[in-house]
Structures are given as structure tokens and as C-alpha cells.
């Protein structure tokens with residue numbers, strides 16, 4: 001195993017087992033995807049790959065509920081990167097299921113009452129069946145791209161910030177982004193990159209941008225006209241806008257629905273369960 005990713009959930013379970021006098025425990029080395037048996041000793045925890053974590057290391061992990069830790073040959077380090085491109089701090093934040101990424105403290109997926117994986121499934125379901133060529137405008141941890149790639153012919157996904165992809169590379173739940181050959185990654189600004197695609201090139205578009213307050217141009221009429229241009233006839237666009245029941249979400253959705261209509265979409269439907277809109281061409 002190249003590296004392990006641990007969170008406070010595994011660390012707390014290990015500390016509790018030690019306190020209970022256990023000498024072995026089954027834990028996940030990759031944020032709940034698989035399980036391994038580890039040895040619990042007075043000095044710390046021994047993993048099958050030979051790595052050893054001291055109780056001090058495990059206390060450090062256990063005290064940090066907003067970041068995961070990489071356990072590698074160089075020892076323990078936070079899965080956290082400061083981006084020189086955007087001057088933002090990116091961290092991999094654990095949940096009970098798939099982790100999310102914090103961008104300067106703001107989670108990139110929904111985590112209240114739902115986990116990032118379920119959040120992704122709800123987004124994808126709004127434009128099912130996912131077929132043909134798919135455009136995913138904002139890669140992030142790659143969850144929407146990975147899910148779309150299960151049934152699509154090809155998925156093109158665009159990410160502005162290489163630091164976000166560095167975090168994704170360390171995330172066990174993002175592996176498909178780097179391993180599935182039908183997913184094509186572009187590093188760039190989707191506002192500019194979209195002009196390079198052919199008209200009607202995509203059958204489905206997933207537009208999952210940062211919040212309106214952080215990326216207003218990705219909610220503009222000009223960008224929506226480009227989304228309309230690259231979408232094929234009969235195609236569908238899912239557009240995340242935020243909680244439609246909240247005051248700000250309602251207001252962002254109202255403006256987005258008007259501009260999507262002006263851009264040419266024949267019908268725009270609110271999908272509150274997915275915190276977004278679906279636009280039809």
C-alpha cells in the first residue's frame with residue numbers, strides 16, 4: 001500500500017480500543033473504502049505495511065476533525081495545501097462517508113444531514129440517464145465526473161486550481177478521476193475553456209461551481225449562452241445553485257432561471273433535493 005489516509009474517526013476508535021486493553025482492531029486505511037487489521041501496543045499502532053504511529057500521532061489526528069492525515073514514508077502530514085493560484089487553503093475534511101474538500105474553510109459538498117457521495121448521486125440523478133459526451137465544468141474532488149463516467153461515453157472535466165487536484169490525488173474516493181480512461185481532465189478556467197468546444201458537443205452538462213459570491217462569472221448570461229451552445233439538442237444541464245429553500249439560494253436561483261431562459265434554454269426546473277436547477281435544450 002503506497003500511503004494511508006486516516007481521520008479522527010479511526011484515531012478515536014484506536015485510542016478507545018487501547019484504553020479498553022485490546023491488542024488488535026480492524027480499521028479503514030482509506031476513509032471507509034476497505035478495512036485492515038492493525039496491532040495495538042504500548043508504543044502505538046502497527047500497520048500491515050510496516051508503518052507505526054505513536055499515541056502522540058494518534059492524539060494529533062483525533063483532535064483534528066476538519067482535516068485528514070496522510071501516513072506515508074515521511075511520517076504524518078495533514079492533507080492540506082495552500083494554493084498559490086487562488087490564495088486559498090484546501091483541506092480534505094473527513095465525514096462518516098466520502099470526505100469533502102474545504103476551500104478556505106467552506107465545504108465543497110453538502111455535509112449536513114447528507115454525505116458528499118449522496119449529494120453527488122442526487123445531482124447526477126436530476127439529468128439521468130447520463131449518456132454520450134458529458135461536460136463537468138468544475139472538477140473539485142471529481143465525484144460528479146466519476147459518477148457520470150459510470151454510464152457516459154466520455155467525460156470532460158475542468159479544474160481551475162491545480163492545488164484542488166493535488167488534494168484529489170491523495171483522496172481514496174477520487175481514484176476514478178485518475179484511473180478511468182474515459183475521463184479527460186483539463187486544468188484551466190471553464191469560463192475560457194468552454195469557448196474551445198464545438199457547438200452541440202455534449203449531451204449532458206454538470207455545472208457545479210463555487211458559490212455565486214465566489215464565482216459570479218460562472219452564473220452570468222454570457223457563460224450560460226456558452227453552456228447552451230455546447231449542449232446538443234435534447235440535452236440537459238444540471239446547475240448547482242445552493243439551497244433553494246434559503247433566502248440567498250432563492251434569489252440566486254431566480255436570477256439564474258431568468259438568464260438561462262434568455263440564453264435559449266426551453267425549460268428550467270427547480271430541483272430542491274439537489275440544491276440546483278435543470279435546464280433543457
Ligand SMILES: C[S@@+](CC[C@H](N)C(=O)[O-])C[C@H]1O[C@@H](n2cnc3c(N)ncnc32)[C@H](O)[C@@H]1O
Pocket residue numbers: 108109120137138139140141142143144145158159160161164188189190191208209210215218
Ligand atoms: C463545488 S466544487 C466542485 C465539486 C465537484 N463537482 C465534485 O464532485 O467534487 C467547485 C470547484 O470548481 C473549481 N473552480 C472554481 N472556479 C473555476 C473555474 N473558473 N473553472 C474551473 N474550475 C473552477 C474550484 O477550484 C473547485 O474545485
